[in-house]
Amino acid sequence: MYFVEKEDRSFAVKPMNCPGACIVYRTAMRSYKELPLRLAEFGMVHRYELSGVLHGLFRVRGFVQDDAHVYCTPDQIEAEVIDCLDMLEKVYKVLGFGVPEIKLSTRPPDRMGSDEIWDKAEGALAGALRNWGKSYREAPQEGNFYGPKLDFDLTDSLGRKWQCGTIQLDFQMPERFGLEYVGKDSGRHRPVMIHRAILGSLDRMIGVLVEHYAGKFPVWLAPTQALLLPVTDKTLPYAKDVEARMRAVGLRVDVDERNEKIGAKIRDGIGRRIPYLLVVGEREAAAGTLSVRPRDGEDRGALPAAEVIEDIRKRHASRALDL
Ligand SMILES: [Zn+2]
Structure with missing residues (x-):
């Protein structure tokens, strides 16, 4: 004692x-x-x-x-x-x-x-x-x-x-x-x-x-559930907007605002074992989409942001164990 x-x-x-x-x-x-x-x-x-x-x-x-x-x-x-x-x-x-x-x-x-x-x-x-x-x-x-x-x-x-x-x-x-x-x-x-x-x-x-x-937490347990990766400064406002929408539904999300090449941001996100990396280029910003890279799966390409947010929210809410 x-x-x-x-x-x-x-x-x-x-x-x-x-x-x-x-x-x-x-x-x-x-x-x-x-x-x-x-x-x-x-x-x-x-x-x-x-x-x-x-x-x-x-x-x-x-x-x-x-x-x-x-x-x-x-x-x-x-x-x-x-x-x-x-x-x-x-x-x-x-x-x-x-x-x-x-x-x-x-x-x-x-x-x-x-x-x-x-x-x-x-x-x-x-x-x-x-x-x-x-x-x-x-x-x-x-x-x-x-x-x-x-x-x-x-x-x-x-x-x-x-x-x-x-x-x-x-x-x-x-x-x-x-x-x-x-x-x-x-x-x-x-x-x-x-x-x-x-x-x-x-x-x-x-x-x-x-x-x-091994650090690869299911979505509901992950400290950071998704990371938004703006390709350039130009798409940062859109990334910030998506971040706010995700936080509003209770998700833990961050934006990688560093002035780094997109390849380096993706590598770091993978190293941090974050369940979802969401790449935001000019095309995504214009179309209201997100390019989805799940941690352990195929690149899903560009999907409507609302759909992606809802999918992650559902996994979080149901405490799904698979990603
Ligand atoms: Zn006791």
Whole structure:
């Protein structure tokens, strides 16, 4: 952790979001009617990793997690986990990954919580996976001392595996933070806590995506989706006009305004792996067209600008994975 002393007080920069979620839970007396209570947070965390293990976007000292904490009764675990699994599948599919490899880690020899609650928790995770209908591998005794967990490995385009998402049950933190809810019986009970992250670290996921696509992002993920290349200064106003029209429909587009030969501009655009290079010569400017060079395909020649813009917009909106 990172610590700092100010005015005789010690502060620390948070390395995880979970305690914050517990404090939010504790701001009110909770009833069973409020459960499951789901708190989500894109939380920035800092961890003092040794300099020797820092590695690109994969291991950094400050990153953002797509974190969520679900507080529920033991009976609600299975349904909550199925919801998390559905969300996970949806997100990975949109990003262009296949079904992740799933690992279920069960009770270690040293653990907290009764066997009864472990039976229930492991049963709920296994039940959720069975209901979800995907195969998984069991890792006996590899669970956390505070609860069993599911881990998800993504395989990228080169067959490398990356651990991203996680769903962890936790019996300990609710106890440490004294979390309670009033049950149907009017008695006080302890909720179970589910930690879940789908992308894991956003920074790391961006690194995985860069590797997975080798920088050739689908249109909807590309930082610059199209680049307008005016052949001469004369066609710059037309290029600027098209740029404004594309931005107006939500596309990320730039104009290469440099005083370079068109061949050099095209080469640079290809090097930047931009999905669409749109060449604008005097003929295109006069006819209201664009000469389209998709990143991985045939030169499409001059097409009406409105048609080109609509085609790119549709791919962007539908999150198409092919170009
Ligand atoms: Zn957590």
